[in-house]
Amino acid sequence: MPATVQPSLAGREPVLVIDDLRIEFPAYKSTVKALNGVSLHVNPGEIVGVIGESGSGKSVTAMLSLRLLPERSYEVKSGRLSILGRDMLTAKEKDLLSVRGRDAAMIFQEPMTALNPTRRIGRQMLDVIIHHQRLSKADATAKAIALLRDMHIADPGQVMNSYPFELSGGMRQRVMIALAFSCDPKLLIADEPTTALDVTVQRQVLLLLREKARARGTAILLITHDMALVSQFCDRVYVMYTGAVVEQGVTAQVMADPRHPYTQGLLSGLPEQVEPGQDLLTIPGQVPNLSALPEGCTFRDRCAFALPKCLQRPPMHTVDAATDHQSACWLSASSHTSSHALSQEPRP
Incomplete structure (x- = not known):
């Protein structure tokens, strides 16, 4: 299980703050809405996971945090992004050079x-x-x-x-x-750092990364598509879909009681969720086109529990205020709606 963040570290100002960030990439006769209101934060000394399928906006969030996306290739529509209180969206190039490496560093997927x-x-x-x-x-x-x-x-x-x-x-x-x-650095962003490694080496590298981060009080933002990895190494987790956070909270609680159908779908694909000899479960359909996102909940066409109300975009609903467990699903608005209830029968 992930280690608990020390209260002395968790009580400080966040190292990384992203608030309602929306960015678009101009494309031929269209616009790719890559981030659609992302909000997250990373406190000193904690390991935070960001998980989702390809196209969910994970790597764009990571790259933009250090302004590593090609300049003029994107347009910030709204929101803010800061590292150690410094506005990264308006920082000059000379300021960015001092932040990268010294205050914040990045580990890429393929070294x-x-x-x-x-x-x-x-x-x-x-x-x-x-x-x-x-x-x-x-x-x-x-x-x-x-x-x-x-x-x-x-x-x-x-x-x-x-x-x-x-x-x-x-x-x-x-x-x-x-x-x-x-x-x-005070912040380390790791974008799929072990994807190219075999399982044994992957675990060794991640244990080493966590050991050094804990020893130095370094905060880590871990970008991954691997739910098992998040469950083992992260204190908190943000689940992203179509450029927005759809569920967040303490990792152990989100894993034990996922409230968004998308999170449940990701967890159902873990090998331990099926009997030996059975096929792994998958989420039907695919991530919608980011140039033509549907109105309302963008997951509704893939969701077995979709309601007429899902034609409206759901806000974040608090599941557990003590652990900041939140879910952007209309079904999460009811305190009586549990992941167990959702897993029984699809709603009409």
């Missing part, structure tokens, strides 16, 4: 595309450390070796002298984690 294949690992690490911390080459080298050793790399000197293509996928991801922690 082979994030690391420069033509430069040795040591050179890449030294460039980052010296740029942000103004250390001498000798001190930066010592710090790089210590960081790699912290990642449980037995021979950091050999890794420093290697090119990325000479390392395994798991080793490259450990290097990326070392780079991310090299300047002691």
Whole structure:
């Protein structure tokens, strides 16, 4: 089970705040509504998961948080986004350069595309450390070796002298984690950091990431499509669909009592939810076209419990105020409506 956030850390101002963020991507004869009112926050020292299918807006949220999307490729329609109180949507490029790496860092899905294949690992690490911390080459080298050793790399000197293509996928991801922690950031955004790894290495890397984050008090925003991963490593979770949060709360409670049919659908696809020999359950249909989103609840065409009222967009309803468990579903408005009740028979 995910560790409980220390009260001293959870009580501070959030490291990352996203409030009612809406952005669009201009396209040929249309507009892609990528984010449609996303609101979330990450407190110091906690691990927060963001989960959803492809097209739900997870990676766009992650990339925009550090302004890594190509400039002028999108338009912010409304909302705010801040890291450590700094407005990231209006920040100048020189300010962004100081935030990236020093205050906030990112671990990408495939380290082979994030690391420069033509430069040795040591050179890449030294460039980052010296740029942000103004250390001498000798001190930066010592710090790089210590960081790699912290990642449980037995021979950091050999890794420093290697090119990325000479390392395994798991080793490259450990290097990326070392780079991310090299300047002691307050926020670490991990976008599908273990997708390219096998299950055993995946768990090792995630345990290592959590261990180092807890030791340093670093907040983590973990972007993933894996519900099992969220249940094991995240303190809180946000479930996204068509560019909006449809359910949120403490991970253990959301997993035990999911109130949005979409969350229930994601959980029903876990292997432990079916008997041996049976096919895994899937959510019928597909994510709607973000250029022509339906009115009201965007999940209604895939939902077995859709009501006439679902033609109106549901607001977030509080399920449990003590744990900030909320769900954007009309059925969640009733305190007597449980996930067990929803799982019985579809409503007319």
